[in-house]
Amino acid sequence: MKILEVNALNGPNYWSGYRKQIVVMKLDLEELEELPTNKIENFHERISTAIPSLFSHRCSEDHEGGFFMRIREGTWMGHVIEHIALEIQTLAGMDCGYGRTRGTGKYGEYHVIFSYEIERAGRYAAQAAVEIADALVKGIAPDIDGIVNELKRIKSQDDFGPSTKAIVNEARKKNIPVKRVNDYSSQVIFGYGVNQRTIRATMTGNTSSLGVEIACDKEETKRVLSAAYIPVPAGGQISAPEDVAPLVAELGFPLVVKPVDGNHGRGISTNLQTLEQVKEAFVLAQNVSEKVIIERFVEGFDFRFLLVNYKLVAVAKRTPAMVIGDGFSTIAQLIDEVNADPRRGEGHENVLTTIKIDKITNGLLEKSGLTLESVLPIGKMLVLKDTANISTGGTAEDVTDQVHPANVQMAERIARLLNLDICGIDVMAWDVAQPVTAQNGGVLEVNACPGFRMHTHPSAGLGRNVGEAVIQMLFPEGKKTRIPLIAITGTNGKTTTTRLTAHLAKTAGFNTGFTTTDGIYINGNCIHEGDCTGPVSAQTILHDPTVEFAVLECARGGILRAGLAFDQCDISIITNVSEDHLGLKGIDTLKQMARVKAVVANSTKPSGFCILNADDDLVYAMREEVDSQVALFSIRNNNPRVRRHCEAGGMAAVIDKGYLTICKGMWKIRVEKLSDIPLSLDGRA
Secondary structure, eight states, X not given: OEEEEXXXXXXXXXXXXXXXXXXXXXXXXXXXXXXXXXXXXXXHHHHHXXXXXXXXXXXXXXXXXXXXXXXXXXXXXXXXXXXXXXXXXHHTTOOOOOEXXXXXXSTTEEEEXXXXXXXXXXXXXXXXXXXXXXXXXXXXXXXXXXXXXXXXXXXXXXXXXXXXXXXXHHHHHTTOOEEESSTTOOEEEESSGGGOEEEETTEXXXXXXXXXXXXXXXXXXXXXXXXXTOOOOOEEEEOSGGGHHHHHHHHOSSEEEEETXXXXXXXXXXXXXXXXXXXXXXXXXXXXXXXXXXXXXXXXXXXXXXXXXXXXXXXXEEEOSEEEOOSSSBHHHHHHHXXXXXXXXXXXXXXXXXXXXXXXXXXXXXXXXXXXXXXXOTTOEEEOOSSOOGGGTOEEEEOGGGOOHHHHHHHHHXXXXXXXXEEEEEEEESOTTSOGGGTTOEEEEEEESOOOHHHHSOSBSOOOOHHHHHHHHHSOTTOOOOOOEEEEEOSSSHXXXXXXXXXXXXXXXXXXXXXXXXXXXXXXXEEEESXXXXXXXXXXXXXOTTOSEEEEXXXXXXXXXXXXXXXXXXXXXXXXXXXXXXXXXXXXXXXXXXXXXXXXXXXXXXXXXXXXXXXXXXXXXXXXXXXXXXXXXXXXXXXXXXXXXXXXXXXXXXXXXXXXXXXXXXXXXXXXXXXXXXXXXXXXX
């Protein structure tokens, strides 16, 4: 077998009317074209042993085991590779279920089509599926575990973190366009043109940079809060070892030591009872930040208050990573058991984080006179970390509905004081149902860009849809998320139609961006020359923050290679379908070419218009499959298709007695004499 081409599509496309993210692999089976699976000795046994989970694939038989039935009866290797590519992604934690295999029309060549969640994983799955199938044909056991682990690694690197994903999922639910800035970034653009908004993880384009600076400096944060009479623990900031003892003498015990600008609990030591412990903790904190804070330890439980748009939206009670004894397992075994929870993963890849045995864990064990081989009595709880951060293995319980109104007011004041539209406030108190000020509690720190997963997926209590609060802040009721978008395709006349349409929009007062075979234009200025009719050029227009109106020429090549750059347009214009460009990219017939052009027509939103050439049979036929309204155009005033359309109340444009004329029902509006329009070359074109 030989892979001829692999393309990852990320928009409306030729192959699927509703699946936006699919891999299209062109595959040459070579000699295997003569060997369906029932003619390959023991193939069924090999594949069912290597990937037994394929039993769940229903295939065209529409029942579990249906795919294996097809293998016994005989199916071609392209079909097998499609199912393998889907299953290895699924085993790696990616929800992929759509697949098709279609012949190209050439002997032994197939298009293998399957869905993906993460593009790099989809491309890897294409290559790996071919290698697995080849190994099974040859009787070699493929390394399925190794391949799945590599896909998991790609997922952990390229997937959104839980916080960003919560916001992205909410945007998609509300049909707001989403664009990731690059494959590795948590920076995401929502919406189009002048109406777009940007986030980076849980920081928005409106987040105050001054507020972030203050929040990153824990000592400065304390000064701001203290001046506003918000309770904070007494303490001081130092950077030299010789300053530790004087500050400890001033504060007394117990104490907390933490870096000035650390995060995720790094370098923090709590409940320190001796000068020696404080000195050791100082060294640990300086590994994170040169400046170190030593402050009074506030007793109580650790609560995280989350605020969005300066309003309290969720509160979680956080518990440090811990194990509970069963009377016979060692501490190391108990940790392994906790880490076996499928909700736990490395870093931020899952809703909980695995517990790592580190210097802090070993220190706490030593302080308790224990080792990893010690056995805890039944019910004995052992805390393994100094802090309750989720990123160090802690858990969270939602307590939003228990918060006292005084604490709500305090938290919302803090967000305003630091001018942070999204922030997490760490509060130490015994009970959030009582005012913090009444129980010797205090605010430990304020976090810009806080994590959401403790609120979206708490270990106990009600999960909170905090992503919705962010989207509502970015796009309040009535706020537009898109700009007018006109998409134009066809075999001939696309560029002229695009230029004219963009000219009309610009003349109407819009800052207009458009793409053609000549280049990318914004408000009449060419910002890039070349053939710019593909999705990358279209994205440049759609995500330029100055553009108010988009007109996009969409050529066959870009649609086949990557799909459309947008999910829907307000108006589509299909000029014609002719034999130009046949024989390229597997498009060999006029009907196939029409299917390519129809991708643009089918992307028109229901309230919009699909404008079709009534003089072209293939274009006119597209009206049957679109969900939008339809308008027609024709050179002939007496075109019966136009006449029937208008009699039914439709709209059309025709040439009537030398005039460009708009028809709506029985009404006609003469726009201009054709010979007076320079573009028509005195009425001849």
